[in-house]
Amino acid sequence: MINTVTEHAGGAASSAGNLPGVATEPNFAITPKISGDGSREGELLEISMGPHHPSTHGVFRMDVVLEGERIVKLKPVFGYLHRNHEKIAEGISYLGSMPYTDRLDYFCSLTNNWAYALSVEKLAGLQPPERAEYLRVITAELTRLINHTCLIGFLVQDMGALGTPLMYAFREREKILDLFEALTGARMMCNYMRFGGCRVDLPPGWLEQARRVVDNYPRFLDEYESLLTENEILVARTQGVGVLPARLAINAGVTGPMLRASGVDYDIRKVDRYGIYDRFDFRVPLGAHGDVYDRYMVRVLEMRESVKILQQAIRGLPDGPIMDAKAKLRNFRPKAGEAYGRIECPKGELGFYLISDGSPNPYRYRVRPPSFINLTILEDMCLGQKVADVVIILGSVDIVLGEVDR
Amino acid sequence: MDEGLRSELSKQGIFTITLEGLYNWGRRSSVWPLNFGLACCAIEMISASMARFDLARFGAEVFRPTPRQADLMIVAGTVTKKMAPQVVRLYNQMPEPKYVIAMGACAISGGPFKQGYNVLKGIDRYLPVDVHIPGCPPRPEALIHALMTLQHKIDGQRLAGPDRPRHLRAEAPSEFVIPRFGAHDLEPPQHPDVWQPPAVIRGES
Amino acid sequence: METLEQIKARIEAALPGAGLRLIPNDSPANQPSLLVDNAHAVAVASFLREDAQLQLDYASNVTGIDWPESVRKEKVKVKKVIDGVEKEVEELIEKKRPGFLEAVYHLYSMTLKQGPVILRLRTENRSDKAHLPSLTAVWRGAELQEREIYDLFGIVFDQHPDLRRILMWDGFQDHPMRKDYVEPDDYEYEPTPHDKVLEKAKRHYASEANR
Numbered sequence: 001m002i003n004t005v006t007e008h009a010g011g012a013a014s015s016a017g018n019l020p021g022v023a024t025e026p027n028f029a030i031t032p033k034i035s036g037d038g039s040r041e042g043e044l045l046e047i048s049m050g051p052h053h054p055s056t057h058g059v060f061r062m063d064v065v066l067e068g069e070r071i072v073k074l075k076p077v078f079g080y081l082h083r084n085h086e087k088i089a090e091g092i093s094y095l096g097s098m099p100y101t102d103r104l105d106y107f108c109s110l111t112n113n114w115a116y117a118l119s120v121e122k123l124a125g126l127q128p129p130e131r132a133e134y135l136r137v138i139t140a141e142l143t144r145l146i147n148h149t150c151l152i153g154f155l156v157q158d159m160g161a162l163g164t165p166l167m168y169a170f171r172e173r174e175k176i177l178d179l180f181e182a183l184t185g186a187r188m189m190c191n192y193m194r195f196g197g198c199r200v201d202l203p204p205g206w207l208e209q210a211r212r213v214v215d216n217y218p219r220f221l222d223e224y225e226s227l228l229t230e231n232e233i234l235v236a237r238t239q240g241v242g243v244l245p246a247r248l249a250i251n252a253g254v255t256g257p258m259l260r261a262s263g264v265d266y267d268i269r270k271v272d273r274y275g276i277y278d279r280f281d282f283r284v285p286l287g288a289h290g291d292v293y294d295r296y297m298v299r300v301l302e303m304r305e306s307v308k309i310l311q312q313a314i315r316g317l318p319d320g321p322i323m324d325a326k327a328k329l330r331n332f333r334p335k336a337g338e339a340y341g342r343i344e345c346p347k348g349e350l351g352f353y354l355i356s357d358g359s360p361n362p363y364r365y366r367v368r369p370p371s372f373i374n375l376t377i378l379e380d381m382c383l384g385q386k387v388a389d390v391v392i393i394l395g396s397v398d399i400v401l402g403e404v405d406r
Numbered sequence: 407m408d409e410g411l412r413s414e415l416s417k418q419g420i421f422t423i424t425l426e427g428l429y430n431w432g433r434r435s436s437v438w439p440l441n442f443g444l445a446c447c448a449i450e451m452i453s454a455s456m457a458r459f460d461l462a463r464f465g466a467e468v469f470r471p472t473p474r475q476a477d478l479m480i481v482a483g484t485v486t487k488k489m490a491p492q493v494v495r496l497y498n499q500m501p502e503p504k505y506v507i508a509m510g511a512c513a514i515s516g517g518p519f520k521q522g523y524n525v526l527k528g529i530d531r532y533l534p535v536d537v538h539i540p541g542c543p544p545r546p547e548a549l550i551h552a553l554m555t556l557q558h559k560i561d562g563q564r565l566a567g568p569d570r571p572r573h574l575r576a577e578a579p580s581e582f583v584i585p586r587f588g589a590h591d592l593e594p595p596q597h598p599d600v601w602q603p604p605a606v607i608r609g610e611s
Numbered sequence: 612m613e614t615l616e617q618i619k620a621r622i623e624a625a626l627p628g629a630g631l632r633l634i635p636n637d638s639p640a641n642q643p644s645l646l647v648d649n650a651h652a653v654a655v656a657s658f659l660r661e662d663a664q665l666q667l668d669y670a671s672n673v674t675g676i677d678w679p680e681s682v683r684k685e686k687v688k689v690k691k692v693i694d695g696v697e698k699e700v701e702e703l704i705e706k707k708r709p710g711f712l713e714a715v716y717h718l719y720s721m722t723l724k725q726g727p728v729i730l731r732l733r734t735e736n737r738s739d740k741a742h743l744p745s746l747t748a749v750w751r752g753a754e755l756q757e758r759e760i761y762d763l764f765g766i767v768f769d770q771h772p773d774l775r776r777i778l779m780w781d782g783f784q785d786h787p788m789r790k791d792y793v794e795p796d797d798y799e800y801e802p803t804p805h806d807k808v809l810e811k812a813k814r815h816y817a818s819e820a821n822r
Contacts, residue, residue: 006595042601054441054471058448059489079778080489081445082458087788091521100518106446127640174790188543189445250668250721253752266721338640338670340717342726353674353717356638368717369670376755402445405778488780515800521808523787523794524779589784591795603799603815 003083051080052212054159058401062390069386070122074379078372081405089365094120094195094332096367102189104367105403107150108143109190110180111345117193118274119341119352120254124334125227126327128199133276137313139192139211140343141306144175147215147346148299148306149224150255154397155296156228159237165227170225172220175213177403196327207314214310221303238292242381242393245290252376256348257302258397261287261294268344275343279316280309292396298346333360340368347371349399367406371399422475426565433477433503434560436466437553440476441469442496445483447510447543464553473499478556480549481535483517484512485526487592491584498553498581502573505560507552508535511542518542531596532582534572612725614641618665624656634731644715644729645745649744652732656749659718659728670750672717675760677789679737680710710737712766716746716753734766737789745771763788 048210050061052230065073085104086240091099101116102109114136121128128136153169178186182203184190214320228234244254246262250317259266267284271279287294336358342351348370380391412422413465423431444450455461455469461492470476473496497506508529511517516527529535536559541550572578582600585592619631630648647655660668683706691700712734719726734741745768747754757768758777765786768774776783785792797810798804 052442052496053490056563074510079524079776080486080492082482082486082488082778083445083484083519084524084787085519087523088519088521103446103518106449111476122640123638170453171458174456174458187545188449189458247752251751252754253750255668264721266724271724328711335638337636337640338642339640340642340729341637342639342671349671351672351717353672353715355676364674364676366672366674372755373752376752521794523792526802527797533777587780587782589782595795595797 002406003077024336029275041389044072049390050077055155055395057399058404059397060394060401060404062394064382064387064390065094066387071382071390073289074390076375076378076380078405081401083402083406085367085406087367089362091361093360094334094362095329097362098193099189101367102191103352103402104369104406105345105347105371105400108147108346109188109402110139110143110192110348111343113191113193114140114275114349115341115343116352117195118343119339119354120195120334122341122377123337123339123354123356124332126156126196126324128197128324129321130215130276130318131201132322132324134313134317135198136193136324137275137277137280138317139180139190141310141313142176142179142210144306144346145303146176146312148303149173150284150393151398152224152228152296152299155392156234158391158395159234166226168220168224168227172217178214179206179210182209192405194323194327196324196330197322201322210310211314214307214314217305221300221307225300228298228366235293235298237389237392238296238396240289241292241385241389242351242396243289244377244381248377248380249290253346253373254377256344256346256374256398257295257298257372258348261286261298262266262290263287268342268349272342274341279313282306282309283398292392331360333358338364342368345370347400347403348374350403367403369403369406371397371401372404375399419605427561429565430563432559434557436465437478437505437560438476438540439466439469439478439480439498440473440496441471441523442479443482443491444485446483448511450543450546451482451509451549454549459546459550460555462549464550464551464557472496474501475499477503478507479504480507480509481529481533482509484517485524485529486524488587489527489608490526490529490592491586492581493529494584496525496597497533498584502580503571504573504580505556506533507537507539507549507556508537509552511540511546512539513536517569526592528601529571531601532585534600613664613771615645615737618659618728619645619664619794621660622655625658626651632657641681642729644731648729649732649734652730652744653746653749656716656730656746659730660743660749660757665723665725665728666720667726669719669726670672670716670726670746670752671719672715673746673753673756673760674715674717675764675788676713676715677737678708678711678713678788679694679765682706682707683708690788692754711735712737714743714760714762714766716784718750737765741765742769744769745774747771753773762786765789 048061048063049058061077063075063077064071085100098113098116101112104112133249149172151171153166156165157163180190181187183206184192244262246264247264250264263286265284265286270284282305285298287298321386334356336356338355340351340353342349350370351368353366354362357363381393407422415422453459479497508514513529516525519525520527537552537556539548541548583597585594595609615633619633621629622629629651630644634644634646636643659665684703685706686701687700687704688699690697714732716730718728732743733744743766745757747757757771758774760766761768761774762776762778764787799815801808801812804812
């Protein structure tokens with residue numbers, strides 16, 4: 001539907017129930033282009049991309065105003081997968097929320113579990129034993145591998161590759177999901193971490209199979225890269241597109257590979273040194289330009305670093321218990337207080353802010369979602385780009401709607 | 407027709423089938439799903455169409471992005487109240503004959519998020535569902551099993567008679583009421599022709 | 612990084628008159644926070660961002676919290692005259708704390724790799740005076756999170772560039788994360804109800820029996 005958009009007045013309070021002076025309409029005040037004799041040049045086209053669209057990563061809607069093919073204004077609309085996770089968590093116990101954290105970023109369920117377990121351990125003063133920490137690192141880095149591989153597959157599919165790299169990515173993902181299923185019992189919703197350690201120990205033969213998968217991974221990455229990294233279509237479509245300057249990225253709270261592609265050296269594994277990451281030798285890849293190609297390359301290089309961490313962790317896995325002896329499984333009531341714990345999940349900084357009032361249920365349970373906050377500057381990156389580029393830029397932000405909307 | 411006669415003829419190169427069987431065989435071997443994933447179950451749906459589980463060998467190769475070209479809507483994931491009008495609108499845009507598979511616990515009844523204020527407790531409140539797949543998320547094999555169940559269902563549909571399917575009956579509706587956003591909830595909270603709360607027989611509690 | 616007391620002292624030296632209060636945190640996490648009064652919030656935020664020793668340029672998390680009105684009973688020793696003799700007696704007095712809404716900001720520094728510093732802002736009450744200054748001009752990352760707090764809690768952020776509902780639809784009338792929110796009643800079919808769900812489902816049993 002074509003709307004002739006001339007000027008929109010700034011938001012007017014219309015419906016009752018909203019407080020006066022608060023906008024209900026998006027503020028689309030645009031300065032139209034005036035030609036020589038004072039008349040308006042061209043017309044602006046307002047379209048809604050989503051919530052059902054072949055290239056959105058879930059039910060996400062963008063209201064864009066176009067001038068020809070170029071974006072003049074872009075307002076994202078959220079909430080189509082708002083599943084009330086925070087409200088539900090106030091009604092169930094701390095451990096009861098653990099399966100719900102799987103479903104936040106449903107691609108990487110084990111890192112979500114770790115972030116939540118870390119926050120509760122900060123709140124209650126628990127310390128997992130060494131073997132549990134190693135298992136956590138191994139599962140988290142395997143999760144990082146599947147996330148980055150499949151994300152590159154989705155990004156390239158949005159560019160029109162119609163599924164071939166995605167098929168390769170999902171082939172590798174299935175191998176790692178076999179490992180997860182053998183360890184935790186489920187392919188996707190693993191529910192593996194507990195407050196003070198991990199739920200079960202490794203079954204026999206798991207470590208050898210993991211070692212085989214990890215040792216074969218660099219060969220798969222070489223195959224993947226030989227198809228993509230110097231592919232002229234990829235290079236032409238992604239270099240210079242969606243540039244994010246470093247200062248804006250820091251101020252907008254962007255984290256994860258998007259931030260590092262803009263050149264900011266901030267990886268929570270190195271900054272907070274949570275878990276036992278300070279024992280492993282790995283580098284943090286940084287980009288120089290902050291465009292989509294840099295985000296793609298940062299993810300490829302991060303996968304290679306993850307393989308290095310995995311090889312070190314599998315070699316150094318000690319024996320021992322997997323749960324803190326002080327951890328209480330029943331009647332878990334942490335002392336009244338609050339805690340904020342965060343980890344570097346594959347999408348960025350995933351944090352959990354918990355307030356306890358001494359009862360078995362949390363008083364306030366807040367998820368700090370990286371995908372949601374990385375979308376703050378979606379409009380800034382897309383202004384002046386073409387419609388087809390918007391889809392690629394959205395793909396490079398790496399959103400998962402379960403986390404954006406919670 | 408006698409099965410012995412049929413196999414004798416087929417050995418000679420003569421294949422026999424009823425018109426109904428031919429019509430249904432064509433329809434059920436080329437069910438084209440709508441590219442419609444909402445949440446976590448969508449990832450298992452994508453896995454089912456990838457190399458290991460391969461939905462393509464059942465005829466569901468092409469996932470169409472537009473509802474006008476699809477005849478199966480796999481509702482994979484939680485339907486929230488904000489998204490529900492769009493789901494019903496998409497269903498209305500699909501041409502007959504159309505089928506709905508409710509994949510996962512969330513699409514059947516709200517699932518683990520049932521107590522949410524923004525969660526629709528099952529897509530069958532607004533749409534008629536043909537196959538339900540339990541699971542959170544259901545394995546890709548379960549999705550394949552559901553597709554085969556749907557194919558059996560299509561095989562058993564008659565061309566004429568009182569029990570013929572909806573798309574051959576002129577008076578059956580093919581478009582359903584789209585809910586509107588109310589002040590506190592969707593209006594109407596469920597479609598009375600499509601869903602009535604089933605009677606549950608309870609003991610003395 | 613310096614302790615929160617030192618930071619508080621330096622802010623008070625730089626911005627005299629800013630009403631700051633240290634809120635302790637009893638849990639082993641050891642993350643106390645700084646309560647700032649609303650009039651000076653933007654100034655304190657700018658100071659924290661520009662200060663050379665702190666450089667808190669990254670607002671990681673912005674949370675809303677609902678604290679409804681609460682009554683706390685405290686045992687207090689009171690001198691009373693009983694039978695002509697002055698004695699010290701323990702009495703139970705009720706302390707009423709009015710309700711308010713709160714916004715909590717977790718701040719980190721990406722340049723100096725330190726943090727967190729936690730700021731708290733409180734509204735005056737939960738109904739008509741639920742206004743707070745928006746810190747989006749200082750940290751752009753707070754933009755979407757403050758919109759979410761407005762949507763789910765009802766705190767109005769003044770000078771926010773685009774304050775409208777973000778997760779619920781525009782015509783929605785309540786603020787769902789508040790503790791006194793009543794959700795819509797669509798619990799007609801519950802195969803295994805228990806606890807609170809049983810209460811909600813029982814309201815529909817009578818009509819079921821009539822079917």
